[in-house]
Amino acid sequence: MPFRQLRVFMLFNSFVFFIFLGIVVPVYCVLPKKWRMIHLLISSYLFYGYWDWRFCLLLAFSTLIDFFIGIYLYKADGPKLRKILVSISLFCNLGVLGFFKYFNFFADSMSVMCNRFNIHLDFLHVNVLLPVGVSFYTFQALSYTISVYRKDIKPVRSLIDFSVFIAFFPQLVAGPMERIGHLLPQLQKRALPTQGQVIHAATFICTGLFRKVMIGDTAGRIVDHLFAQPKYYSSPELLMGLLLFSVQIYMDFSGYSFIAKGTAKFFGVDLMDNFAQPYFSPNITEFWRRWHISLSTWMRDFIYISLGGNRKGNFRANVNLWVTMLLAGLWHGAQWKFVFWGALHAIYITVHRMMLTGKKKPERYPLRSLKNRSTHWLKVMGTFMLVLIAWLLFRVENLDSLVLFVNKMAVWEGSPYTLRIVMICAVFIGITLFFDWVDKNRRRIFDAVPPYMRVGICVAMFCATFAYMFSSTPMPFVYFQF
Amino acid sequence: MKKIAFISLGILSFFGALGLIEVYLRVGEIEPPLWTTIDSTVGIVNIPNRPILYLSESYYLGATNTFGYFGAARSRGKRPGTYRFVLLGNSFVSGINVDEKYYFGRLMETALEEHWKKPVEVLNFGFGRFDLSDIYCYYKKVVNGFDYDCAVFFVDTSDFAESYYKNMGPYCVVKPDSIAIVDDYKYGGKYRLYDNTRFITQNSSLFRLVFKCEGLIATQETGHIILDKLYWKNPADKRMAGTEKGFNETTKMILRQLAKDPRNIIVYKYGVPSDIDRFIRSTGISVYSLEPCLNALQQEGIDPYFWKATKTRGHWNHAAHKAIGMYLAGQLSSRFGDDILQPAVRK
Secondary structure, eight states: OOOOOOOSSOOTTSHHHHHHHHHHHHHHHHSOHHHHHHHHHHHHHHHHHTTOTHHHHHHHHHHHHHHHHHHHHHHOOSHHHHHHHHHHHHHHHHHHHIIIIIHHHHHHHHHHHHHTTTOOOGGGOOOOOOOTTHHHHHHHHHHHHHHHHTTSSOOOOOHHHHHHHHHOGGGTTTOOOOOHHHHHHHHHHTOOOOHHHHHHHHHHHHHHHIIIIIIIIHHHHHHHHHHHSGGGSOHHHHHHHHHHHHHHHHHHHHHHHHHHHHHHHTTTOOOOOOOSOGGGOSSHHHHHHHSSHHHHHHHIIIIITTTTTTTTHHHHHHHHHHHHHHHHHHHHOSSHHHHHHHHHHHHHHHHHHHHHTTOOOOOSSTTSSHHHHHHHHHHHHHHHHHHHHHHHHHHOSSHHHHHHHHHHHHTTOOOTTHHHHHHHHHHHHHHHHHHHHHHHTHHHHHHHSOHHHHHHHHHHHHHHHHHHHHHSOOOOOGGGGO | OHHHHHHHHHHHHHHHHHHHHHHHHHHTTSSOOOSEEEETTTEEEEOTTOEEEEESSSEEEEEBOTTSSBSSOOOSSOOTTOEEEEEEOSHHHHOTTSOGGGOHHHHHHHHHHHHHTSOEEEEEOOOTTOOHHHHHHHHHHTGGGSOOSEEEEEEOHHHHSOOSSOOSSOEEEEOSSSEEEEOGGGGSHHHHHHHHHHHHHHHOHHHHHHHHHHHHHHTTOHHHHHHGGGOOSOHHHHHHHTTOSOOOHHHHHHHHHHHHSTTEEEEESSOOOHHHHHHHHHTTOEEEESHHHHHHHHHTTOOTTEETTTTEEOSOOHHHHHHHHHHHHHHHHHHSTTGGGSOOOOO
């Protein structure tokens, strides 16, 4: 048995995080109100610095730039000066992101192109580590500066408050990307959690951990093998790999968001919902309203609308949509496959928009009649199929693997264990849908289920999850790499 | 009274939820129940027809056959004209890291069949975590019940020392001129407890999880798992110490016993120290080594132990299985080239 590898980050699915939380929360509660923000700031930097303390400097740099630019933006009168200031913020933030995340991507792409003309640019490749969560906190900081520039909000006057807004550890490394207007006022209250919040926090952490560890990771362990060397596996196994990846990426990220939400509740903070049962979407536009909501709303508000949104005619709206989706793809990683994934979604949404042109508004209660209900579920399945095809682009490791995968789907190569494979897929998809159903009706279920019963269920989930965490090497969150 | 009712409800919910999690783990094959059991005379054996989804450095979806070993089910007796090899060793030999069609034994079988133009059967009796003493007991108690022409024992230095993970099972005791297999474990309290709870421990996914945790606690990895990089001790030190007990009298006697049967051959999974190699060869048993084959792979830039998905080194990967299958087929076909047309040397 190989030795357990040391974890690089303080993962939410590690025991060390729970020890950290077990210290930070009680200290927060016993400290006088005026010290709570400083405590949160120190804890957040400790959380981030657990990986590598040097990257705390990067976080501090991003924070300081946006804090001071925010203040100067508010003071500045002339539009020219304001533009210069916001450009500095954009340059610094995107510069950091560009250097750490995209420099090698562009350098390597250029090098490949130039190699054809016998020009060698291999020296351009730099060996740098991608700081975890850099895309998240950079975008969160940018949203602040742009909002101040647009005069939507006033700048924050306290450096500590602003630093906590950027570095608040429950949502630092993988979101949800909060807006200052939503997060900061809650942080500034420095409130103790209410009894209700503590109960909700425990429930969110418990379900989030179960989603991540028992569903996302267990699916991910199979997916990783199948996609690493697809040539060794049969067609049903590869199809299972794709289906399980759709489960993995959703349960992994939504699990993280749940734990983040639960953790934040211990500090009296309600984070935004990042998912709203996306696989139940009846069309692709709706899917994007429900998937990674904090990113899609960010993209909508700061890219799509900044480019003109729908205001300049159909053609321009589609161009804006394509730019937004390609950038959303690129945000996920510095690889062409993510750009193609974004492009495929842009195609889907463009086609969906064209289909909607001239059609009357959908009914308000579409699920009343049986016919409408069956049409609705057919649409849900169709949308899921489209999303699944896009996930293939997202997950394959290279073009050869993609071709191999498609070939194995076209020329079916059976497996003696097809029935077991179908069963495994059914279980994973079934439990994902069940958790989504519970999430959708959580308020109703929360009221209907007696407290002792909730405790019993949560303790059972915690025990099983902790046993699994103890016995297997933890998997980092998929979105950490973004 | 009301409080007692509420607490009972909580306890019931706890067990109800655990029951549902058990179903999820089992039907989804996330943590399938163990595919091994402990027999009162043989020790650890595979449960026949047990489905397995095994994730380690790799992914394996398969099942044990009717006789409890891996691969196509071949009965104890063999058809006339068939040449049969049995492979014995630890997890490298059981090979449940690759699908059956990429397993070196299967590739070897196909290659030998093509070469000899007659049916060849390769039976996989590899067993995870077996050391030479375990292999010998298994060979005597299980494999000897099968009709075969050649038994291939895969060993390396680590197999000569007592396994760090010692299971409940028979063990070897040196007698003046022979070796005795003692199976007194079945009278111990540990086995009795196991036997009494066998139904649940063998069929429950949650219990398997608990056993895994217990195993990790036993190997003193708790601090490392809980405290991660804040833990100050290196667990590797303790674990390595267990495999360095050396080449003792029991091992020597086992090798002498194996050498008595001309059907047996030894294959080094990798090179062994020269003094051990000298001893083994002095017993008169035929010896092959996979070292040249694995070295050749490495020279081609292929690490035979590297697994792409987990980015870890572990058991032989697909490329290694292919190379070993072909290499062994080549070695064995030249050794048995003439004998194969006549009845094999019998006991």
